[in-house]
Amino acid sequence: QLIENGSFQWSAPSNIALVKYWGKKDNQIPANPSISFTLNNCKTITKLAFAKKDSSTSLHTDPDSFSFDLLFEGQPKEDFKPKIQKFLERIEVYLPFLKEYHFTIDTANTFPHSSGIASSASGMAALAMNLMSLEKALNPAMTEEYFYQKASFLARLGSGSACRSVKGQVVVWGNQSNIKGSSDLFGVEFPNDIHDNFKNYQDTILLVDKGEKQVSSTVGHDLMHNHPYAERRFAQAHENLDALISIFKSGNLNAFIKIVESEALTLHAMMMTSMPYFILMKPNTLEIINAIWKFRNETQIPVCFTLDAGANVHVLYPENVSEKVLQFIKDELVGYCQNGQYICDEIGNGAILL
Numbered sequence: 001q002l003i004e005n006g007s008f009q010w011s012a013p014s015n016i017a018l019v020k021y022w023g024k025k026d027n028q029i030p031a032n033p034s035i036s037f038t039l040n041n042c043k044t045i046t047k048l049a050f051a052k053k054d055s056s057t058s059l060h061t062d063p064d065s066f067s068f069d070l071l072f073e074g075q076p077k078e079d080f081k082p083k084i085q086k087f088l089e090r091i092e093v094y095l096p097f098l099k100e101y102h103f104t105i106d107t108a109n110t111f112p113h114s115s116g117i118a119s120s121a122s123g124m125a126a127l128a129m130n131l132m133s134l135e136k137a138l139n140p141a142m143t144e145e146y147f148y149q150k151a152s153f154l155a156r157l158g159s160g161s162a163c164r165s166v167k168g169q170v171v172v173w174g175n176q177s178n179i180k181g182s183s184d185l186f187g188v189e190f191p192n193d194i195h196d197n198f199k200n201y202q203d204t205i206l207l208v209d210k211g212e213k214q215v216s217s218t219v220g221h222d223l224m225h226n227h228p229y230a231e232r233r234f235a236q237a238h239e240n241l242d243a244l245i246s247i248f249k250s251g252n253l254n255a256f257i258k259i260v261e262s263e264a265l266t267l268h269a270m271m272m273t274s275m276p277y278f279i280l281m282k283p284n285t286l287e288i289i290n291a292i293w294k295f296r297n298e299t300q301i302p303v304c305f306t307l308d309a310g311a312n313v314h315v316l317y318p319e320n321v322s323e324k325v326l327q328f329i330k331d332e333l334v335g336y337c338q339n340g341q342y343i344c345d346e347i348g349n350g351a352i353l354l
């Protein structure tokens with residue numbers, strides 16, 4: 001069972017929530033269930049090299065501490081280390097071998113650095129997959145189901161939404177009584193059939209503001225404690241997820257749009273009604289939303305928007321209207337993007353061992 005050294009490499013995608021996770025209890029337990037589309041192109045690729053401490057240099061022999069080097073796009077990256085350190089501390093009880101190895105974590109994103117696209121979901125998922133590969137190498141008997149479930153469980157402890165970046169095109173995280181297998185502890189593939197209208201659903205991400213967020217999602221989640229509308233909001237997330245179950249079955253895109261846009265605006269409404277209150281949307285976020293509404297009214301093309309915890313806009317639409325929507329984006333929306341930048345993405349399948 002002793003493995004002296006080796007390496008794995010995984011890619012893990014970002015995801016975009018349709019019903020949003022906003023608010024949590026201790027140990028990264030979500031205050032309400034969420035559901036997301038897994039993305040395909042926006043991803044983190046992480047190589048994990050490991051070496052038994054006693055077989056490596058004397059620098060790494062302290063048996064009582066974690067030992068790792070971190071490279072981001074090939075360069076040492078000190079400022080990411082505390083987050084990784086905290087992650088390792090949280091998951092050590094589930095992966096007792098962690099202190100026996102020295103790790104080199106070599107990571108890169110396919111999307112531009114500081115594009116305002118959160119890399120925590122894809123980054124934590126990619127790291128969790130690698131650590132699970134080592135765990136599987138040490139315990140070869142584990143089933144594939146256990147492997148992915150535990151990977152999602154570990155990713156959750158790194159960053160909540162990361163647990164939805166492991167496996168499946170549409171992923172539910174959080175207990176919802178009428179979704180089979182759903183759990184607060186890990187993400188699961190949406191278990192029901194999904195109408196062809198959602199096949200290859202497109203997500204074009206408009207980069208409105210690439211700056212550092214003024215309020216981190218950690219702080220934002222915390223502000224849902226003692227929030228005047230929290231309980232109603234958590235109940236609404238259950239209702240919206242319930243509505244999506246039948247929408248995914250029927251393929252009703254107008255109903256889909258209503259839920260998804262309402263969820264995005266509700267997320268930001270929670271931020272604006274926190275104490276202290278804050279606004280992450282920018283003027284161009286609103287310009288884009290209004291332009292999408294006008295275009296949809298005029299053309300009846302089922303395109304809609306969603307937002308995560310930032311100013312960027314995700315434009316969601318079915319594959320069969322891609323050409324018209326991309327033309328609209330180029331003609332009318334690119335001007336609202338910072339340096340005209342946007343990223344074309346679509347539904348993907350989850351993490352991949354490279």
Ligand code: PMV
Pocket residue numbers: 016017019020021022034118120159160161162217218221267308309
């Ligand atoms: O995973 P976190 O803690 O960064 O929170 C992400 C929260 C949202 O992106 C705003 C919503 C979601 O469900 O992904």
